[in-house]
Amino acid sequence: MTEDCLAVFSPSGLRGRFAQGTTLLDAARRLGVDLDSVCGGRGICGRCQVTIEEGSFPKLGIDSRGDHVSAWNDVEGRYAERRGALPDGRRLGCQAALCGDVAIDVPADSQVHRQVVRKRAATHPIAVDPLIHLHYVDVAQPDMHDPASDFRRLCDALAAQWGLTDIHADLAVLRGLQTVLRQGAWNVTVAVRNRRDIVAIWPGLRAQAHGLAVDIGSTTIAAHLCDLVTGDVVASAGVMNPQIRMGEDLMSRVSFVMMNPGGERALTESVRAALRGLIGDVTRDAGLVPADVLEMTVVGNPIMHHLFLGLDPTELGGAPFALTIDAGFELRAREAELDIAPGGFVYLLPCIAGHVGADTAGVVLSEGPHLRDEITLLVDVGTNAELVLGNRSRLLACSSPTGPAFEGAQISCGQRAAPGAIERLRIDRETFEPRFQVIGCASWSDDPAFADTGVTGICGSGIIEAIAEMFLAGLLTSDGVIDGAQAARTPRIVADGRTFSYVISEATPRLVITQSDVRAIQLAKGALYAGARLLMDRYGVASPDRITLAGAFGSHIDVAYAMVLGLIPDCDLAKVSAAGNAAGTGARIALLNAAARVEIEALVRRIEKIETAIEPEFQRHFIDAMAIPHKTDPFARLRAVMRLPPAPDEDAIAAGRRGRRRR
């Protein structure tokens, strides 16, 4: 055969000459063109659709007017009959054959490596290129003259029809093999992971593949069911982490294990039970069953990571905070007592250090500081704050012991971010009267529509705003003392033993900000700022170019108020952003893109880990950062942040702060 037809594929630009009669799919494969196919060229999956460009393309050296590809055939006719007509001008690449020179367009939906909408670092899109691919095969029937097993004949088919030569199956997959082969009359679709492990087998053709990205937080567990073909999230669900009944915060769960030897079994079982529930929920929502989940990825802090795996977290409860394992880790889902696809795996992102877990690795993967020249500060606030600072040349990470004050814990009227919690608060500069918004109600408290709205407490972002507003209104000194002298001007400042409180509401429950609430926030924000400062010192920069706040707290907080209080270092406000559940996004990226796992595992190894607990500098920064706003140029920043003219009492405040420091 002479190689007499030129085929030029767009958008890749790949080109080559082929014998007449070569199908477009074959030509694409031989050139390495990204053209999908599940059924392997049998004209039944419809994944290899292409458009033939009719016309003269002098630049390509092609004039394809006329019959340069074979005519519409019976296989295409049957496909259109069963699955609906192809879009205009489309052909099945496995059926249309070259008859002359031709230009062929591969539409986005026929490419294996589709790009997801979300982009990292603005310029680094994530391609959908999961570890799992579907392969339709025609398996030889058993023959008494050649008694090869069903599995061997399946392997032979995968080798001959898909070039997969090192196929493994575990017991759970083998158990259903004979039935599925016979149900499918020796035509089956095989989900193969990493060109090696069979994850699932279905009779006949199957073109759907799904995976689940999971973020195990100490408070909530979130799961996102993703289409492994399109990259879309098709269903999401969240649930409270049931471990809470064995300890509200992380350290109390570690204590639970220390007090109850073997207690990690109960903690592990409860989180796995919650995951089984979530898997049931999201698959039901999507019209699927749990066995349709082919792969899972998991992020979580080190203690959640260890407890999910059933590893005793005791060592993480005290110095030197030794992890059992920090590398990316994969296991069969059923080893974690999760019933997904019979041969399905769970992949856990790597942990960075004893306090900086796979959740932070997920944030890094999602936000991509290592892909930029600009220096990014990533802040993930939970019970502790995890911080990552750096750019493509260098990354540092640490954890700051903020405690749970930002989550509303250890605050007299604090509560979690839930309906009824104050999340926004303003104090009138003249009357000192507060107005606020609560979660679950769109109106402010001074709006008549607010009447009868139940108010139950103050969540993290509400406390931040309340304290910042008290400071801006002159009710709080920069040293964090509620000013008792103001009691003469407003009944909202009340004596409370030797200190004073600010009364937000006299209703039931009575809501106040006490002096010790202010101290708790000061400690938390001092720790957060000190961690950032420590990383900046180590990196050798005065301020980051960008700040990204990850997690629920980062989403709810008003960044301007965070700057007023000095939670985060100086930075152009336009460069401060909230990333939402970036850890969960990292899990989703690792689910959809196999290379991302290699990327984050290598990256985590080169992140420099700073242990704040043993850094004397940290203590110094911590003490310095207790003031409100903290020492570094507070007022210039304040004006910029609040877009306010200089306040009349600015000098007085500054004087007061200096005065107290001299005392």
Add this chain to the structure above:
Amino acid sequence: MTEDCLAVFSPSGLRGRFAQGTTLLDAARRLGVDLDSVCGGRGICGRCQVTIEEGSFPKLGIDSRGDHVSAWNDVEGRYAERRGALPDGRRLGCQAALCGDVAIDVPADSQVHRQVVRKRAATHPIAVDPLIHLHYVDVAQPDMHDPASDFRRLCDALAAQWGLTDIHADLAVLRGLQTVLRQGAWNVTVAVRNRRDIVAIWPGLRAQAHGLAVDIGSTTIAAHLCDLVTGDVVASAGVMNPQIRMGEDLMSRVSFVMMNPGGERALTESVRAALRGLIGDVTRDAGLVPADVLEMTVVGNPIMHHLFLGLDPTELGGAPFALTIDAGFELRAREAELDIAPGGFVYLLPCIAGHVGADTAGVVLSEGPHLRDEITLLVDVGTNAELVLGNRSRLLACSSPTGPAFEGAQISCGQRAAPGAIERLRIDRETFEPRFQVIGCASWSDDPAFADTGVTGICGSGIIEAIAEMFLAGLLTSDGVIDGAQAARTPRIVADGRTFSYVISEATPRLVITQSDVRAIQLAKGALYAGARLLMDRYGVASPDRITLAGAFGSHIDVAYAMVLGLIPDCDLAKVSAAGNAAGTGARIALLNAAARVEIEALVRRIEKIETAIEPEFQRHFIDAMAIPHKTDPFARLRAVMRLPPAPDEDAIAAGRRGRRRR
């Protein structure tokens, strides 16, 4: 440093020059000398003991009189104190260092690759070279400045101290990691499988390693606990296969599954429970615990193989007898619900065909027909007979449907080989009186010491002898008819409807050989012979050079009688032998020698499988082989076998046989 000391090791003859001060262990390793060490040169395991040859060795170019190695040191002193003095002239190779030219002998017990006593094919010894090796390591302690996980530091130690660079651990191993590292004060012994998977970790030094070889028969399950260092069997145990309550023979167990969908779960659970019991028994006998078993190997026929794995055997119950999997297969022991070492694996030898299982693969591995020029016929008689014929250039295998008659089933007074069963029987040529031996009693029945011995039935070998003796005594024609005319000469021949029986004993239970018993044995032996004939035809030989009878039946049967009856083809009697539990030996070889697994997996692929059920020739051979002795030159063989002069009635018998055939 100059390379100024010559070291010559025996028995390998390896030699090289090394700097002064090089330890003998280091020198050995650099030369590739087979010198063991578990502790990696720390002087605590005592595995690297060597003998320094004192004297002048002109042929080696060595005169090692004087101080050519360093003096006995403190480490050796402490070793001797703790573990007992070294044998005379021995040194620890890791402590003794070169000071001059020296000849060093590595005694057999210091070699890694010791040879087991058992030899295959007379000239092919099996070296003890298991997949699992022990490695003692010194692990770095956790450090807050470098927060690598415990597992990473363990991997770093295995890489630096043993060159193991691709180490994996699964959850069950990781679960105990932190505790063991701290118990051992950062010194631990790691059992590593295939230079990759951690199977177990112990605090401190551990030099013992054990594995278990298992033969799952349809009637009995046998387990042999082996020392993976010496190759010795340290404990054995056997138990009835509890699946018997769900079906006496293989096909009735398949029927059980077909009648009770999901019933394979019960069969699988029962065999696994029996194995758990055996693991407990053999480890207790050896003063060990189940977790000390680091690896298991398993052989069994295809149905036992599938049921152990939890695979539905239904397809094996009918043509085309498709196996789910035939390749060698390994799985974590806990996947088979067996609690051995936390990361322990089970390896199943490959199956050859739907009727020829991993047990036959074990027989082949043990008997090594592929290592000889002579053509061997392997015969493994169970409910069916598996046959393998060939030599190093070609091997063929088939299964013959002998049915269970050879096991005493379907015989009127038949029973399994157990105490009380007649296993030997002679008939007086004049009086036709029988004398016999039963299992459990050394005396013959005509010995006064036999009195009061309970006789319960006849086992397979007893039936073979009874029928052969009836023929030799002239009570049975060569067509297999009990000769009623002889009733006139002896009361032991009695009418039984239209046919006759031979009465062995009138006691309770009354023991007789009926005409239908003879027919059952004729069918069984016809099938067995026809299978062998079919293989010989295919191979193109008239007779094998050697015959090896494997299994319990092969061990109990008197080979001469088997030849009288024509169970097996003509062969020099000196070349016919019983191999005992060769399948179990094959499992043991695969346990002790990693290369043997590769060998048998490759070999099984090139064995030509013959399916007797669809071979018309088989039917022809089967019919021809029904006669006693069968058609091919019976009398010459008979005389040779029995070392008898021509019998007076030989011509009459031959005439009778011919006469009946003419009828």
